[in-house]
Amino acid sequence: MFVHALKQIGRFSFEILSSMGRALRLLSSALIRRPDHRNIPLIIGQVYQLGVLSILIIVCSGFAIGAVLALQGYTQLVRVGSESALGLGVALVLVMEIGPVVSALLFAGRAGSAVTAEIGLMKATEQLASMEMIGVDPIARIIAPRFWGGFIVLPLLALMFSVVGVWAGSLVAVDWLGVYSGSFWSVMEQGVDFFDHVMKGIIKSIVFGFVVIWISLYQGYDSLPTSEGLSTATTNTVVFSSVWILVLDFFLTLMMFEL
Amino acid sequence: MQSLKIEVLVGVFLLIxxxxxxxxxxxxxxxxxxxxxxxxxxxxxxxxxxxxTVRSKVAISGVEIGQVLAIEYDQETMNARVTLEIDSSISNMPSDSTASILTEGLLGSKYISISLGAEDQTLSEGDEIFDTQSAVILEELIGKFLIEQF
Amino acid sequence: MTRNSIVFDNVSYNFGKKEIFKNLSFEVPAGQTVGIMGPSGTGKTTLLRLMGGQIQPDTGTVFVEGKDLKKIKRTELFELRKCLGMLFQSGALFSDLTVFENVAFPLKEHTRLNGEMIRYLVLIKLNSVGLRGAAHLFPRELSGGMQRRVALARAMALDPKLIMYDEPFTGLDPIALGVISNLIKDVGSVYECTNVIVSHDIEETARISNLLYVLSEGEIIGQGSPQDLKKDDSPRLRQFLNGLPDGPVPFHYPAPEYMDSLIGVKNTKRTIIKRDD
Known part of the structure; x- marks a missing residue:
């Protein structure tokens, strides 16, 4: 029994290590192929697929979360009479935490799973193999543009998310709850620092973008060419991405506050 | 046509x-x-x-004119030495001006306020503001208040 | 002395613990239509992947157009593939491109021709498979047989010296089947191109091939022209050609004794569910 369990653990860790190895190999071979002039239209296409088509979900969620933050913050702050700090609170939380994290989670669900499914299906229907046989490297043609596209897009989406959130917050706070607009904006301006807060949020979303698109591409490329394999891969993309985003968020916050 | 539309939309996306x-x-x-x-x-x-803290604002009459660049402990004078970075357009501060550490509002952040003196000589790069007023620590104040009461 | 398009020299290949090929040696002469047949599960698709250099044999060497696929560099391999065409079982058309763009894809990638020239070439290729009128459609709008014809046009786009077909006759209605098999025959004679057909459809493959190899359990059990094979009376070959359910190739997957399995004694790990009376 004990030997059997040991064997299982051994096999399991071997499986994890070897899949990490395959993921690293995919990443390195996608990175080696630097985007040349032929690849630029492909990357633009991916920015459209992954970015432009995600705007709606990002804007809607950003609006809802900004409004909720303002509402919750107001009910707490108004008790101590410092509702003028509401703008600061909403902006800080959005720019440093919620903006990067929630937009990355949404990106994994909307764009990451689509990338996994697309590549998994291309593999299952032998499109990748036939491309290879035509003499075109699928990693350069399919994987690399998606990697760069996703990598560029997420920080931009996170910026949009934060801006829409702050705007929604101001709508709720100023126009609805009657917080004085001058103090709402000026306290925010005083308290939020571009390098201390905004830049750190951007760095977070750059890291998240890298991780999410990497996981999505690997899951698709490594999926089993069956309908079950495809659905497992898509689920894995969302689950692994979400867990990695949240864990990395903790460590990034820890590191950046130490700095 | 299709690819042109996509390019335009991507351009708009980047612009936004x-x-x-x-x-x-x-x-x-x-x-x-x-x-x-x-x-x-x-x-x-x-x-x-x-x-x-570093990057706290420096103000005259409440108008921001610069920021705190560094705060360190000075071994010779045995107190804190603060480096202020002042906008060069403010060039006529008298050399006997006073720097005081004040608080924005009751619980706000600390900043340095400069009250102007009357000397003809003005402060320039590397000079020191000798007349200073330290930060008021709320706990000390409360302590004093309590002692006076009883 | 004829030139060989493909040479397999003592090739062995294992998938996990399963031995797929052992010491396989054969050659495909240039300009011929060669059929490789065998029951399902004998690794016919693996054979094509070995020919395309997508996987490497464990031992032995594969030569394609005189080049050793093991020693060749990655860039040379991609260079070599420009003169190979491959027709996948599913067609494997790029689903986000139209029929026209699918056929134009190899031309755009590997030639410096201008748009007008590419248009001519694509229309010529599409016309030869009878689908010029479907150029603007997407692959999903075509039937399986038509998709395979488009895939054939794409495989021929660069006028390759060698085209490989993976089960080109499976899942087609009799008309589509006739169309495809005639097209393959024409490709061989008109373009002077070597055809390698991997299939288990004996009749169609035999009809258009000059040379046949029959594979079973990782070995070649029969070879020669279609007429030669008909005369050969090795039992394994006869079983495959005549379609007998049981023979040297057993009907059963290797298993413990039937009775033993049922009553749940030795050699089985399955537990028998006991009924509580």
Whole structure:
């Protein structure tokens, strides 16, 4: 029994290590192929697929979360009479935490799973193999543009998310709850620092973008060419991405506050 | 046609994101490019800096004219030495001006306020503001108040 | 002395613990239509992947157009593939491109021809498979047989010296089947191109091939022209050609004794569910 369990653990860790190895190999071979002039239209296409088509979900969620933050913050702050700090609170939380994290989670669900499914299906229907046989490297043609596209897009989406959130917050706070607009904006301006807060949020979303698109591409490329394999891969993309985003968020916050 | 439409939409997308970055920089964090203008440094010593931090603002009559660049402990004078970075357009501060550490509002952050003196000589790069007023520590104040009461 | 398009020299290949090929040696002469047949599960698709250099044999060497696929560099391999065409079982058309763009894809990638020239070439290829009128459609709008014809046009786009077909006759209605098999025959004679057909459809493959190899359990059990094979009376070959359910190739997957399995004694790990009376 004990030997059997040991064997299982051994096999399991071997499986994890070897899949990490395959993921690293995919990443390195996608990175080696630097985007040349032929690849630029492909990357633009991916920015459209992954970015432009995600705007709606990002804007809607950003609006809802900004409004909720303002509402919750107001009910707490108004008790101590410092509702003028509401703008600061909403902006800080959005720019440093919620903006990067929630937009990355949404990106994994909307764009990451689509990338996994697309590549998994291309593999299952032998499109990748036939491309290879035509003499075109699928990693350069399919994987690399998606990697760069996703990598560029997420920080931009996170910026949009934060801006829409702050705007929604101001709508709720100023126009609805009657917080004085001058103090709402000026306290925010005083308290939020571009390098201390905004830049750190951007760095977070750059890291998240890298991780999410990497996981999505690997899951698709490594999926089993069956309908079950495809659905497992898509689920894995969302689950692994979400867990990695949240864990990395903790460590990034820890590191950046130490700095 | 299809690819042209996509290119235009991607262009608009990039433009909007840049505007968002601009909004976050200017409207949310009050970041202005003017800050990189010429500046000159002044020094001053304080007995107690309280909650003053690097990048706290320096103001005259409440108008921001610079920021705190560094705070360190000076071994010779045995108190805190604060380096101030002042906008070079403010060039006529009398040399007997006073620097005091004040608090914005009751619980707000600390900043340095400069009250102007009357000397003809003005402060310039590397000079020191000798007349200083340390931060008021709320706990000390409460302590004093309690002692006076009983 | 004829030139060989493909040479397999003592090739062995294992998938996990399963031995797929052992010491396989054969050659495909240039300009011929060669059929490789065998029951399902004998690794016919693996054979094509070995020919395309997508996987490497464990031992032995594969030569394609005189080049050793093991020693060749990655860039040379991609260079070599420009003169190979491959028709996948599913067609494997790029689903986000139209029929026209699918056929134009190899031309755009590997030639410096201008748009007008590419248009001519694509229309010529599409016309030869009878689908010029479907150029603007997407692959999903075509039937399986038509998709395979488009895939054939794409495989021929660069006028390759060698085209490989993976089960080209499976899942087609009799008309589509006739169309495809005639097209393959024409490709061989008109373009002077070597055809390698991997299939288990004995009749169609035999009809258009000059040379046949029959594979079973990783070995070649029969070879020669279609007429030769008909005369050969090795039992394994006869079983495959005549379609007998049981023979040297057993009907059953290797298993413990039937009775033993049922009553749940030795050699089985399955537990028998006991009924509580």
């Amino acid at each position: 994101s840049l505007l968002c970055l601009g909004f976050l920089a200017v409207k949310v964090s009050g970041f202005s490019l003017g800050k990189s203008n010429d500046r000159y440094l002044l020094y001053s010593h304080f007995e107690q800096v309280g909650g003053l």
